[in-house]
Amino acid sequence: xxxxxxxxxxxxxxxxxxxxxxxxxxxxxxxxxxxxxxxxxxxxxxxxxxxxxxxxxxxxxxxxxxxxxxxxxxxxxxxxxxxxxxxxxxxxxxxxxxxxxxxxxxxxxxxxxxxxxxxxxxxxxxxxxxxxxxxxxxxxxxxxxxxxxxxxxxxxxxxxxxxxxxxxxxxxxxxxxxxxxxxxxxxxxxxxxxxxxxxxxxxxxxxxxxxxxxxxxxxxxxxxxxxxxxxxxxxxxxxxxxxxxxxxxxxxxxxxxxxxxxxxxxxxxxxxxxxxxxxxxxxxxxxxxxxxxxxxxxxxxxxxxxxxxxxxxxxxxxxxxxxxxxxxxxxxxxxxxxxxxxxxxxxxxxxxxxxxxx
Numbered sequence: 001x002x003x004x005x006x007x008x009x010x011x012x013x014x015x016x017x018x019x020x021x022x023x024x025x026x027x028x029x030x031x032x033x034x035x036x037x038x039x040x041x042x043x044x045x046x047x048x049x050x051x052x053x054x055x056x057x058x059x060x061x062x063x064x065x066x067x068x069x070x071x072x073x074x075x076x077x078x079x080x081x082x083x084x085x086x087x088x089x090x091x092x093x094x095x096x097x098x099x100x101x102x103x104x105x106x107x108x109x110x111x112x113x114x115x116x117x118x119x120x121x122x123x124x125x126x127x128x129x130x131x132x133x134x135x136x137x138x139x140x141x142x143x144x145x146x147x148x149x150x151x152x153x154x155x156x157x158x159x160x161x162x163x164x165x166x167x168x169x170x171x172x173x174x175x176x177x178x179x180x181x182x183x184x185x186x187x188x189x190x191x192x193x194x195x196x197x198x199x200x201x202x203x204x205x206x207x208x209x210x211x212x213x214x215x216x217x218x219x220x221x222x223x224x225x226x227x228x229x230x231x232x233x234x235x236x237x238x239x240x241x242x243x244x245x246x247x248x249x250x251x252x253x254x255x256x257x258x259x260x261x262x263x264x265x266x267x268x269x270x271x272x273x274x275x276x277x278x279x280x281x282x283x284x285x286x287x288x289x290x291x292x293x294x295x296x297x298x299x300x301x302x303x304x305x306x307x308x309x310x311x312x313x314x315x316x317x318x319x320x321x322x323x324x325x326x327x328x329x330x331x332x333x334x335x336x337x338x339x340x341x342x343x344x345x346x347x348x349x350x351x352x353x354x355x356x357x358x
Contacts, residue, residue, distance in 0.1 A: 053171025056185030066092025136164025174303030
């Protein structure tokens with residue numbers, strides 16, 4: 001196992017000369033091991049680890065200046081929407097939110113001052129997809145950077161750099177770590193100048209993970225391929241079961257033939273993850289469902305080995321304005337499941353009893 005360099009500073013042999021390490025906010029061997037690992041997973045040249053997924057995305061936005069413009073997928077993680085609209089917009093950066101399933105809508109939203117296009121695919125929690133290759137073309141036409149949050153898909157299932165992305169973002173808290181015991185984020189890039197600028201931003205703003213956090217993510221990644229095989233399989237089985245259940249109105253899962261973008265999912269994804277969203281008849285039915293599950297724990301976050309369940313409108317996306325949530329379908333009757341790696345028969349039994357009234 002890589003050692004945990006639990007140190008904040010490094011002894012220098014003489015004034016003006018160090019051995020490659022000065023201060024842990026700038027360099028740490030454990031963190032660097034994780035960064036090399038993450039870059040390799042995504043097929044990129046450079047990896048940068050951050051204290052959280054939001055910190056990673058914030059660093060990418062700080063490549064921009066006042067007066068610049070960002071086009072973002074509208075159905076992005078609620079915390080990202082909050083950061084864009086409530087914090088970073090104060091710095092003079094403008095944000096436009098669009099449905100990136102429609103390339104023409106994205107193209108129309110681009111402006112001369114647009115510097116970055118931010119995507120999630122699949123999105124959280126509606127499991128929408130966008131055509132990464134088409135988005136890369138639109139970004140290039142506008143001389144803008146393309147950033148793809150690959151947290152839901154993971155590099156096991158999808159490699160955005162291969163489709164033309166400039167920056168891949170992750171909340172390493174989720175599938176990459178996989179054990180719900182760390183908060184972290186990452187960016188992966190190919191351009192050395194972009195890497196250098198992002199490192200300068202991170203050094204200057206300080207959103208670095210501690211060495212223990214980096215070590216925990218490295219530990220989790222050792223089993224990523226094994227876990228994702230089971231997440232993918234369990235997710236598909238649960239989605240098919242729920243699609244046939246009388247208490248469920250609609251299932252959102254890109255692996256199903258019924259998903260409107262199933263063909264695109266098959267073209268750019270290897271597997272479809274363990275994230276499943278379902279619509280029930282009412283908010284009361286959704287509340288009853290999540291309160292009655294036994295194996296599915298009611299909690300925020302996702303991507304751990306344990307199965308989680310929640311109502312996004314009241315939890316992960318509560319900060320998104322109600323009108324925007326409802327327009328996207330993130331209503332109080334929508335339930336999101338993070339299907340874990342438990343025996344799938346047990347998961348189906350738990351869902352059935354919860355939907356049927358216990």
